[in-house]
Amino acid sequence: MAARRTALPLAVMLALTTAAGPGQAAEVHVAVAANFTAAAREVAAAFEQETGDTAVLSFGSTGQLFTQIVHGAPFDVFLAADQARPERAVAEGYAVGESRFTYATGRIALYSIDPDLVTGEPTLADASFDKIAIANPETAPYGAAAIETMRALGVHDTLAPRIVRGSNIAQAYQFVATGSAELGFVALSQIATVAGGSRWVVPQHFYAPIFQDAVILGTASDNGTARHFMTFLEGPKARAIIARYGYGLAE
Secondary structure, eight states: OOOOOOOOOHHHHHHHOOSSOTTOOOEEEEEEEGGGHHHHHHHHHHHHHHHSOEEEEEEEOHHHHHHHHHTTOOOSEEEOSSSHHHHHHHHTTSBOGGGOEEEEEEOEEEEESSTTTOOSHHHHHHTOSSOEEEEOTTTOHHHHHHHHHHHHTTOHHHHGGGEEEESSHHHHHHHHHTTSSSEEEEEHHHHTTOOSSEEEEOOGGGSOOEEEEEEEBGGGTTOHHHHHHHHHHTSHHHHHHHHHTTOBOOO
């Protein structure tokens, strides 16, 4: 179930908390799930334009980022590709519970740079390709969704020998974009602004909803800039960016 919280207006947050002295820009260090790379960069640019503060972004699979957080990586905010890791972060004392909310709902697509290859479900059944890329399902929720989809369609066992795994969804997309794999399951957000090729947006009944949660980490519980960033992420400017990349938005 998607987690929500009531966000204070950005102006109120700025009045209640400060991360630096008057006129001084501040930084917030954000661990970002790889599927959200392009959207996060736009959100960070809009945040800086609005507040003068900088969001320093680090990208990786959700599982990899969570492991780094547990081992003391100096992040302030965690934008995951699932709900499980933020929930664990809160339960295990690494994050601030009241800060957690669902910032996006992800979708997957089957994509190829070949304009004729992907036609929908029949592409997977016909299996007229040598390699299909996915993200590592053990650490990347988008990879797990790809496995679910192939199992739901009854093609997983046939395609298993042809699967190449990227460490995260960004690497899976690179395998496809460079032709290292003829096609692959990618995040819809990665191809939302990409012209050409062929694609099939996978119907959501084939895999569990990908609710993506954000949370402030415990080491930043008193970091005003982290709270400003989270409030901005829930605001209309960030939500418009997120929607443009094909994500669903929690109510």
